[in-house]
Amino acid sequence: METAADAGEEELSPPRSSLVLDDDEDVEEVEDEGGNLKEPLLEHHPINLRRHAPNNTSQLAIVGSNLCPIESLDYELIENDLFNQDWRSRGRAAILWYVFLKWTFCLFIGIVAGAVGFFNNLAVENVAGYKFVTVSDLMLANKYWTAFWVFAGSNLALLLFATVITAFVSTAAGGSGIPEVKAYLNGVDAPDIFSLRTLVVKIVGMIAAVSSSLHVGKAGPMVHIGACIGAIVGQGGSRKYGMTCRWLRYFKNDRDRRDLVTCGAAAGVAAAFRAPVGGVLFALESLSSWWRSALIWRAFFTTAVVAVTLRTLIDICERGKCGLFGKGGLIMYDVTSDTITYHIADLPPVILLGVIGGILGSLYNFLMLKVLRVCSLVNEKGRAYRLLLAATVSIFISCCLFGLPWLAPCRPCLKEDCPSIGHSGSFKNFQCPPKHYNDLASLFFNTNDDTIRKLYSSETNDDFQKSSIMLSFVASYVLGILSYGVAAPFGLFVPIILTGASYGRLIGMLMGANSNLDHGLFAVLGSASFLGGTMRMTVSVCVIILELTNNLLLLPLVMLVLLISKTVADSFNPNIYDLILKLKGLPYLEDHAEPYMRQLTVTDVVTGPLRTFNGVEKVGNIVHILKTTGHHAFPVIDEPPFSSSPVLYGLILRAHLLSLLKKKRFLPTCTLSGFDASKQFVADDFAKRGSGKHDRIEDIEVTAEEMEMYIDLHPFTNTSPYTVVETMSLAKALILFRQVGLRHLLIVPKSSCRAPVVGILTRHDFMPEHILGLHPFLVKSRWKRLRFHKSTLTRFFRTSLMWACS
């Protein structure tokens, strides 16, 4: 079989800027960087050879805490005859039923996500609460060493439990899961991230990890949990457990699953922060790559259901008994203070807060990346190493948390409920005499949520000393970064809020009489600046903070501080999730093209030999090609005698070919089948199966006799593949690929009388690593994004650190 690639080979060099067309002779090998800047980039670089080199970008990525193979998702409408007939046969009732089911799924996702969010909080409050109560009681009895062993022991046990179930049951549950969800919504599918097993491990492991006094949060995992619920619902039942239904087949495609996963992720955020609007905005701003107005509406419905569910459950808890679950149950720092006023004079400290927050935030990202790199080296060595790492981190943190408060002096109690004894309260006695409290211990020996609420409270300017807040800030900054290296399920949001809150209070204290703002307000603004500096979200963080603090008067200040910290931090490095995405090797498709992509055409990056099929193809050929290549789609070309000249009929997916081979309805001769495909096949046979589940060519046995038979591919070929002409610039092809959500993009020739397809672009062909690998001179070129060079950044931080330490 002749491939289209061979036919198109002689015209590959891009003649876009050479005015004499079809003229390749005047190619020179000049690589001078200082040459005429107006010259096109590629004219001097003959790169015809690349066709013989396949795309070597990695098809593996770190998912959760293990290296896994990844695949792309297909958000394109597959329009082949079989599907079209199936679609046309749907009556009005079927469509109404589909709409109804989708809304019901959203309702279900909202209820379950709300319930899980509530349960998580309940469990953490109780597990961590009893631990702190026990330790406090032992301290009151002056049994300091026993208290330490109980504290460190229970922390160790909890964290090891979380690490063990992550390592042995579902490695995909490790980490926050936000990068994986973000990648999924961008079109990267990793096996097992949305399985039931992952869901259970994520919930249980997160409760244990968060209760183990690690500086970690539960918001990130809630996003993953929400998305997981959405994906499981969208799976369209389970054949394994016989839970299928005819109606569910309409959901067996990546588009509907994407919608449900988006709603699930929004529900997760809403449940974590009790912030329904913030949840929608978070999903919109930070997670999803495609968005429709209708999806906002659906996500909003889901988060509204979450809000109602949470409220109902909390109402129930307030009446009955939920252990130590009190008003601290959900992260909701309801610190309404109607007296908050501020004037123009208050702006300078707020601006300062934003600037420093931005710098500290980008430094946080930078250090986090270093730690993650080191820890992933350790984690890759095996499960024993993971446990060892977890144990080391846990013991170190326990020592810090237990040791540091001894440095803080005791302070006499001025308020009621001080020190709090027998329940998980705010003021801790620690080593102090009765009627005294240790302010640092009060910050350390509480759940993160209680600590944040404490820091946010207004009219508590005198509750803490400068040194304690300083220590608390340094500890949470360092321990937050350290904690995230452990391979267990937890998130980043809460530690960042906590670190920001102590940083904000510190600035407030250092301001002293120069500012009239309340220190609680400073803490809120500090959190905002830190979130802006690390996560770089704006509208969603703003709304989440407003919903958390329940105080709309803060809005202008929060906006200001977010704007400043994001601007400052953006000039150093990208946001933390993008850094982690890159570290994990997930092929995330950015929504903007790199500047050099405007200088390349699609033919400059497409690699590997193209494999095509005839409209009626020999089974042997199909099996051979499926076995020898890893491609997921093949162009179908009608050649004589089926047409007068070669005609591009469409694109057929590997999954559909495998289904055809499994069904074994082969034709004895090379003719059109001539019968109605819908009588032999149902659309459900070709429905996209859930994440990570697909047939493999090795599992299909085809006899030698069958190898000589034929398949008519026409009814199964997507007749509407998206295409670009070979002279299309890479930047514009990327816009198409990303905006429409494609998995494959066909390249067609610009001129007549050539093979009708020149190549196929996939996600990996747009990856900068791939492009820069093909065209190494681009690495040095000035066509890269504007950002402080990495070494500049390293140097800056190193100098600052040296200066700070000296």
Next chain:
Amino acid sequence: METAADAGEEELSPPRSSLVLDDDEDVEEVEDEGGNLKEPLLEHHPINLRRHAPNNTSQLAIVGSNLCPIESLDYELIENDLFNQDWRSRGRAAILWYVFLKWTFCLFIGIVAGAVGFFNNLAVENVAGYKFVTVSDLMLANKYWTAFWVFAGSNLALLLFATVITAFVSTAAGGSGIPEVKAYLNGVDAPDIFSLRTLVVKIVGMIAAVSSSLHVGKAGPMVHIGACIGAIVGQGGSRKYGMTCRWLRYFKNDRDRRDLVTCGAAAGVAAAFRAPVGGVLFALESLSSWWRSALIWRAFFTTAVVAVTLRTLIDICERGKCGLFGKGGLIMYDVTSDTITYHIADLPPVILLGVIGGILGSLYNFLMLKVLRVCSLVNEKGRAYRLLLAATVSIFISCCLFGLPWLAPCRPCLKEDCPSIGHSGSFKNFQCPPKHYNDLASLFFNTNDDTIRKLYSSETNDDFQKSSIMLSFVASYVLGILSYGVAAPFGLFVPIILTGASYGRLIGMLMGANSNLDHGLFAVLGSASFLGGTMRMTVSVCVIILELTNNLLLLPLVMLVLLISKTVADSFNPNIYDLILKLKGLPYLEDHAEPYMRQLTVTDVVTGPLRTFNGVEKVGNIVHILKTTGHHAFPVIDEPPFSSSPVLYGLILRAHLLSLLKKKRFLPTCTLSGFDASKQFVADDFAKRGSGKHDRIEDIEVTAEEMEMYIDLHPFTNTSPYTVVETMSLAKALILFRQVGLRHLLIVPKSSCRAPVVGILTRHDFMPEHILGLHPFLVKSRWKRLRFHKSTLTRFFRTSLMWACS
């Protein structure tokens, strides 16, 4: 010159579903609706003739209040050699400067929008305030007839002034402007909507119209004003006034203008409601058709600037003297009541509120459309008729507002500041004796903002009587719809909020002891339900209401009521802006394909003969084709001797051809120019000019000698046009067209050895009117969107009305 269309003619009938390819003989003319539903739609309908009929969808639309020609915008990157060279020649400094300028523009837009928003409020408060004070004083002196004449006279004068300046200075300023802004962001450009003249008329006219006691608001015009400021800033200076700058040329394209207009629109909403987050969300949910994460961030910055500007100006006003501008200055119903509590038992009335709100809202849309249709017939007849209509409406409304309060009985004053005398306050004495007030007059004889604040206030359950609220609801429902027919600048938002608030209070009163909720809360929820029922926005309305009322505790109830009212109303008709868009005839491109589009291919809808140019084309040909067609882009095909076979080189824009003809750098013979285009032309010559400004072929004079010369089109041709293969389904082509934001989409053949282009799709080819005109049998087919049939709706409302009136 042979056109590609002729060459492609014989293969136009779509062979997608007929298994025997290239076989057109078995076409039958069967139109049975009850046939096999699995059959493809078009096989029985030979439609090859359409190539000879041009697309005759209207290129005119009602913009503001006049019929204007409209054009499409081009959000595609034009990548021709000249632009690419210009782009490559930009240094790092130029790029940084561009980024800096864009942010500065946003800052500027924010400051100006904030200042204009403040000024509008100040003006309305003073003009309307003095009017009401004068009328009240006359009433106190028992000069009832004089009071009426003053009231009606000033209303008439104000409205006539607004109508006159709209009719004589800028008709584009009529109406709210939101449909026009929405269409602009969708890619429809109407002349004059963003001119300086329109801006001034909009501001002045809106102040006059709102002060004239019409039931109209200032939020819609603020959106238009904000967008206008954005567009004027993004115009890239003005050649007419010599205000150009080399740097501004980077903004001379539709993409950057779109960004600035989006930011401007968000700033407008933010200024109108003092709701920065709500502004961003409104622009995102309701206005814009494309959105990037970076744009959220930019819009957020702009609205933050608006918030700061407003706060600063209000601070200044509080210190100095701003006339009657008090706390009622900005629409901000700060009705914080910490005591709001609600339980499951409160849900039924809230759900009822949502359901009725949805029905009333969709009825509002329905009636509004009828009124607009009648009024636009009147308005089309000429300026005199417009003035007459405005006068009639104004007098009728003045009579209603002055007459109805006589029906309300006097009530004794129980609160301080009752009745309010000498300033624009809340309780009006009207015809009552001293120490008494007329509750209906209190609602009518205040600015809308004051009335809404009054209705929203908590603990005012006894201030109003059921009959007064009922009358007020009916009056604002009817007068709101009537008012909108006048051709002057004003919006819909505030009347809808007001109508909803009185409706909500009415429901609250009717509930009586069955509900513990405060009537002020009912009013807020009523507004939400009405906004949900008419405008169908969810997240943005929710956030705007929260920011308006400054009470986050309302969130779950507001969400619930919005969800219900939107769901109910959506089953009747689309949202009000879409209805108005359609009525105005703006070719808005929906983001979802109609179901029947999946059954058509692009060749089924493309019309009109295709005109192409050679790579080196004769001037005479170009002039002839430009004169005889209205196309805005032409494919450029390289034919022998410039290539061995016909090759698609790219797409050239009419505007660029006109620039080339104006420059007159023609070649004497048919050869490649061979020189560097950048030496003869600068990119600025081809920059996209502002809205409505472009050259016309009639204005360019070409001598007979020049007609015989040639132009080398290569350096000016966009070499990366987006393309689809002719077998692409229309639905998928629409997704591409809409997602990428195209103006032209080339159709390429699926087979080799044909002309390299088959046709061009534009926005108008995707319009349902056009498609249904070509394929009339689709009108009756079941492949249309699910929605209650229009006649069903009419019947439903007619029956309800009859029932209500009987």
